Structure formats: structure tokens, C-alpha cells
Amino acid sequence: MKNVWIIAVVILFPTAGLFAGDGWIQKKNTGYFKLSQYWVIADQHYTNTGGIDPNATRATFVTSLYAEYGFTDRITGVLYFPFFVRALQYEQVSATTGELILPGDAVNSLGDTQLTLKYGLIQNDQIALSGSISIGLPFGKNDGGRDGSLQTGTGAWSQMLRLDASKSFKVGNVYPFASIYTGFNNRTKGFSDEFRYGAKIGVSIERFSMQLLVDGVKSLKNGDANFNSEGTGLYSNNAEFVSITPEIGFRFNDKWGVSLSYATAMHGNLIFARPAYSAGVFFLMQ
Secondary structure (H helix, E strand, O other): OOOOOOOHHHHOOOOOOOOOOOOOOOOOOOEEEEEEEEEEEEEEEEOOOOOEEEEEEEEEEEEEEEEEEEOOOOEEEEEEEEEEEEEEEOOEEOOOOOOEEEOOEEEEEOOOEEEEEEEEEEEOOOOEEEEEEEEEEOOOOOOEOOOOOEOOOOOOOEEEEEEEEEEEOOEOOEOOEEEEEEEEEEEOOOOOOEEEEEEEEEEEEOOEEEEEEEEEEEEOOOOOOOOOHHHOEOOOOOOEEEEEEEEEEEEOOOOEEEEEEEEEEEEEEOEEOOOEEEEEEEEEEO
């Protein structure tokens, strides 16, 4: 099994309790806020046929704010704002002569941002079902660096419709939960539309929380070909993957906590083939 970074806007919907999201929504005037750091360093990528090819070592670092706020007991606003994204290519040096083959390069900017309105269709003790609509704002660069291949975003607008369903269970004195979701992402500027899907299981025990996510993206391949093959990694057109992400969290008190996660993939197309890591600090407004 190879490893791969998963784009933040796909998986940044952590669990209830210590976390937020899924089929649940925030109550009126309550919220969840998380400051996160994501990073990936990759010297290889998945090709468009699922094979793995080497590439000059590249890295992307994303510092982001994720926020949920309950406008009413049925409507929650969600913001994903990557306010600092650094994409870079490391210099290449000959292993035999020590000569510089290719100088390093880097670009810093905002990243593509997502605004979401989420509506609680069903919110009771049996099941939580919510629907949401998201707008992707192309604040990132899609042509950075000397050759235009360094990217901090796609440069394309997007609109996504999504359904989330969640259910908690009583097992002794703990309450594990399970969630599933499905969504359709419409994209502009030659990017193919996407079908998105996933599932999650998790449990909170006192101050600790554990969850396991499975996320998938399937390209409809109804747009242009991968028009930036040198930038294959995070923002390629027709990128596909199925990932598994374990995440753990710890709450210091009723308001503050931390979380850690690691992303690995079962397969992928046109994305980096190395692991991704994230660490965050979250605040619960109650």
C-alpha cells in the first residue's frame, strides 16, 4: 500500500464530541474552530494509470483555519480558509559530482477557500442527516514558480452538493458513532466534475477521541486532460484516490484540545504518492 496526501477541503470534517461535522450540525450560537498545519513531501506520484513515477522532490505546507458556527438550530455555516500555503521544489544535486542540476523554487500564497451552508434535515437521537452546499473560491495560485508548475490552488471555482448521515450507538458506557457521506462537485475552467464519497467510525472516551476515515474522489473525466503534468500532486485535473486516515484527539478541558492525523491511500491517480501529516488545535464554543 502506497501513501498519499489528501486535499484538505476533502477530509476536513472531523467527528462529533471532540470534533465536529458529519451529519450533526452546531446548535445556535455554538461553534467549533480549528487551526491546523498540513504537510507533504513527495519524490514520486501516481500516474494517470495508477502506476508510480519519480519526480523532483516537491512539498506543500498548508496552514489553515476551519470553523463551524450555528446560525440557527438547523443552519450551520462552515469556513475552510488556508491562509498560508507554501509550495516548493527542492534543488536537485548530482549524487556523483555534487553539481547543482536544478535550483530550488518556491511560491507562497493564500489557498483555495471553501464556504459552506449546512442544513440539518434530521437531528434526533436515532440519526443525524444534513445537506450542504459549498462554494470553492480560487484564492490559490495555479501557475507559480519559474516554470508555472508550482501550485497552491486550482484557479477554478467549484460548487458542491453533499449529504452526510451519522448515527451514534451505546456500547457500555461509551458511544461510538458511524457516518457516511456522498457529494457531487461541479468545477469550472476545464476541470472535470467529481463524485465524492466516504465513511467514518469513531469513539470518544472521556477526553480522548479516535476515528478512522475512508475518503474517495472519482473524476467524471468530462473536462480537459491533465494540463499541468509537471504539477501533478495536489491540484491536478482528473485526480482520483481512495484514502484511509486515522485521527486521534485529546481535549484539555471543555473548550480546548488537539488532534493528529496521518493519511494513506489504497490507490490513486495524478496525486503525490507519499504520506501526509496534520496537527491541529481546536476550540469549542458552547
